[in-house]
Amino acid sequence: MKWFRRIPLLVRIPLLSAIMIFAIAMLVTQIAVFSLSKQYEQLTERVGQVYLDGLSASVLPAYRKNDSEGIDRALRQSLDFYLGIVDRQLVLIDEDVGIMAHVSGPNLEATTPPPDAISLASKGYFYEPESQSMWVWRELGESGIIAANLDLSEYAQKRSALHLQLVLIGALMSIVAAFVGYIVIRRMQRPLRTINEHLSNAVAFGPQEIEESHIPKDDEETSTLMQAYNRMTTAVQDRERLSEQLAKQDQQALLGRIAATLAHELRNPLAGMMTALQTIRMYGENDRIRGEALDFIDRGVQSLQGVAEATLKAYRPSAPGPDLESRDLHDVLLLVDPHAARKRVNAAHHLSPFSSVKLDAFKIRQIALNLLLNAIQSSPAGGTVALEASYRDNVFTMKVSDEGEGLPQHVRNFLLAGDAVLSDRSLGLEIVRRLTQDMKGEIAVYNQGGRGSTIELRFPLTEIDTQ
Numbered sequence: 001m002k003w004f005r006r007i008p009l010l011v012r013i014p015l016l017s018a019i020m021i022f023a024i025a026m027l028v029t030q031i032a033v034f035s036l037s038k039q040y041e042q043l044t045e046r047v048g049q050v051y052l053d054g055l056s057a058s059v060l061p062a063y064r065k066n067d068s069e070g071i072d073r074a075l076r077q078s079l080d081f082y083l084g085i086v087d088r089q090l091v092l093i094d095e096d097v098g099i100m101a102h103v104s105g106p107n108l109e110a111t112t113p114p115p116d117a118i119s120l121a122s123k124g125y126f127y128e129p130e131s132q133s134m135w136v137w138r139e140l141g142e143s144g145i146i147a148a149n150l151d152l153s154e155y156a157q158k159r160s161a162l163h164l165q166l167v168l169i170g171a172l173m174s175i176v177a178a179f180v181g182y183i184v185i186r187r188m189q190r191p192l193r194t195i196n197e198h199l200s201n202a203v204a205f206g207p208q209e210i211e212e213s214h215i216p217k218d219d220e221e222t223s224t225l226m227q228a229y230n231r232m233t234t235a236v237q238d239r240e241r242l243s244e245q246l247a248k249q250d251q252q253a254l255l256g257r258i259a260a261t262l263a264h265e266l267r268n269p270l271a272g273m274m275t276a277l278q279t280i281r282m283y284g285e286n287d288r289i290r291g292e293a294l295d296f297i298d299r300g301v302q303s304l305q306g307v308a309e310a311t312l313k314a315y316r317p318s319a320p321g322p323d324l325e326s327r328d329l330h331d332v333l334l335l336v337d338p339h340a341a342r343k344r345v346n347a348a349h350h351l352s353p354f355s356s357v358k359l360d361a362f363k364i365r366q367i368a369l370n371l372l373l374n375a376i377q378s379s380p381a382g383g384t385v386a387l388e389a390s391y392r393d394n395v396f397t398m399k400v401s402d403e404g405e406g407l408p409q410h411v412r413n414f415l416l417a418g419d420a421v422l423s424d425r426s427l428g429l430e431i432v433r434r435l436t437q438d439m440k441g442e443i444a445v446y447n448q449g450g451r452g453s454t455i456e457l458r459f460p461l462t463e464i465d466t467q
Contacts, residue, residue, distance in 0.1 A: 014185035018178035029170030045125035048136030089149035321362035352390040370428035371400035378404030403452040
């Protein structure tokens with residue numbers, strides 16, 4: 001039945017209906033033929049009983065006198081006169097004696113034994129398909145049975161011909177009925193075929209409404225179905241247009257956020273580089289100071305490049321930056337010093353010496369810079385902001401603490417779980433969380449009960465990273 005399932009559904013339904021119509025029509029034809037055959041046998045049996053009535057009248061006197069010759073003569077005389085039905089054999093059976101007389105007609109060379117069914121019932125009939133004849137019998141007197149074997153070959157041929165005609169006519173009418181049923185059901189399925197075509201085309205070309213000319217006006221149910229499909233199509237088209245508008249808005253918002261991120265991250269390194277240039281102008285004659293300022297500017301340019309790459313990587317993957325070294329964190333402290341001075345905040349650091357860590361230096365610098373700037377902004381005048389960093393047991397740990405009022409709950413929730421929405425002023429913390437997740441780091445936040453807060457970041461390194 002797998003081949004049948006490959007046929008389209010709109011063809012399977014009318015085809016299956018046509019097959020069922022054909023099968024039912026043929027079944028009804030067979031039932032009719034069987035019924036006619038039974039009626040024919042019963043009618044023949046009745047005719048045979050009428051024949052036996054006349055035969056019994058001629059044989060009964062001789063049977064009562066136990067005249068075997070008279071019985072035989074009466075039976076043979078009956079074989080000589082027939083009209084319509086040909087009797088092949090005649091038998092008279094007595095319960096005590098057995099067969100008293102058994103004669104056959106000229107169309108039969110020798111007699112054949114009567115069927116056993118004669119001894120089971122006092123009246124009845126039995127059809128022999130081999131000889132195309134029928135045995136009929138009835139009681140004769142008190143203990144006798146008269147039986148006749150009637151030739152039905154001509155009627156059997158006519159019955160077979162009639163059977164064949166009925167089968168052929170039934171098959172022809174069944175085919176016509178099945179074909180008409182198939183066409184009618186296909187016409188009834190035309191609205192469904194229209195909807196199916198529109199659904200198939202919707203996959204490749206998008207949903208399209210059904211034209212009003214294809215919606216039947218005289219079929220309320222079908223009209224309601226097609227109009228419902230049109231309403232659904234209109235809703236999908238409106239949703240797609242809205243999705244396109246939202247996608248454009250998201251794209252514009254993304255571009256604006258990239259610009260805001262770059263502006264936020266580049267402003268601080270540029271300020272430090274401008275300070276270094278002023279130092280060169282003022283103390284350019286001193287080789288040591290000039291060299292330190294130029295080195296700072298060089299690292300500042302690299303930092304700007306790293307900021308741009310790290311920012312773009314948040315939206316588009318790119319190559320990682322150089323490995324982290326201790327001087328990268330010292331550069332961050334130099335960058336925040338002017339901001340700390342303006343806020344009259346002390347910037348302290350506790351950096352354990354380490355040579356090189358397999359972490360993206362540009363990203364770590366961005367994280368440290370944003371955390372320190374946020375801590376300076378949160379700390380009161382005269383407060384202290386501290387940066388701690390260490391690398392032990394393949395884990396790089398960095399802490400930034402302040403003496404402000406502590407992080408608000410929604411900021412804590414954002415850093416720990418990202419289930420809050422921050423304003424544009426908290427763009428630096430959003431960058432911190434995104435870059436930390438990108439490097440598979442962990443964030444912990446500790447509030448000191450109104451006396452400041454500490455943000456701890458841990459970056460575990462695998463054995464592959466440390467090799």
